Amino acid sequence: MEDVKAYIESGVLELYVLGDLTPDERLEVERMALKYPAVKAEIAEIEKSMEMYAQEHAIEPSENLKDKIVNSTLVNLGDDRIFTKQRKHTDEIAYEDDNVITMPKRTQFYKYAFAASVALLLISIYGLVNLYSQLQESNTQLAVLQADKTKFANQVNLKDEQLKLYLDTNYHIVRLKGLPKTPSASMVLAWNPSTQKVMVDMNAMKLPKHDAEHQYQLWALVKGKPVDMGIFDNATVDSAIVKEMKNVASAQGFAVTLEPKGGSINPTLNQMVVIGQF
Structure with a gap:
């Protein structure tokens, strides 16, 4: 058994x-x-x-x-x-x-x-x-909403910065106008003699579009001589509203020329698009 x-x-x-x-x-x-x-x-x-x-x-x-x-x-x-x-x-x-x-x-x-x-x-x-797919879709939508929220917040902050720039009495507003060959071109910048800061209003900039081999270059007119203030491109949807350029202690005016990509030591005068003086 x-x-x-x-x-x-x-x-x-x-x-x-x-x-x-x-x-x-x-x-x-x-x-x-x-x-x-x-x-x-x-x-x-x-x-x-x-x-x-x-x-x-x-x-x-x-x-x-x-x-x-x-x-x-x-x-x-x-x-x-x-x-x-x-x-x-x-x-x-x-x-x-x-x-x-x-x-x-x-x-x-x-x-x-x-x-x-x-x-x-x-x-x-x-x-x-099915539940996993719905969760993934919800996470994607949440990420898109978060990105939109961040982008909107950045735009609001930049708008505030732009408004403060125009309301700050320490800044001198200079309006650069086009030349005979670029009559519709214009640009606005602000210069603070105390801090020596130069800010370009990208939102108000209206310059001819350039190719990939060229860039715009800002010049400060100091005692009749051009001083390099840095390069920049045409404004895009994702561009900052205000772009800070190089500092300058004193200037009688500003001008912009179209230069080879990376900038030049001296301005190409026949490629000047806008100019403005105090």
Whole structure:
């Protein structure tokens, strides 16, 4: 009896009920069940317990989904209810497995329970993927809104800086006008003699567009001589509203010329586009 008890507790009977044994292993279990009533009773108890567990935890899928999964599952699983193949023999020839018992047919419920579990798993995966996609979309929208908010805040700050520039009495406002060859060109800058700062109003700048090989260069007119104040490009949508140039201690006026990219040591006078004096 100790061997029978150990056999029952080995877990092979649970695998037998689940259908996870090889044909030879299944045949061995059936022989043990024929020989030992305790083994047969244990098999029946396991089947009963598993059926009760499946009934308690089963989730009924939709009819349409259930039909599709069950039809596919039944084709692949096959019919495993018959344990031995019937053999023909005469009275003179006896086969060893003639006395093998036929176990009770298993209910179709196992297959439906399995199909329901698969359906629940697929539905859960679909739900998780859909939720993840919605979360990613929400994060993207939030990032766009945050970027717009930051851009708007920067624009407000720059507008405030521009307004303060014009309201600050320490700054001298210089309006540069176009020459005969550039009559529509204009630019506004502010110069603070105390701090020596020179600020160009990019928002009010109206200069002809230049190619990628050239840039505009600002010059301060100091005692009749041009002094380099730095280079800049045409204003764009993303350009700062106010651009700070090089400092200058004193100036009688300012001018802008079109120079090769990177600027020049001396201004190209025939490329002058705007000029303004105090």
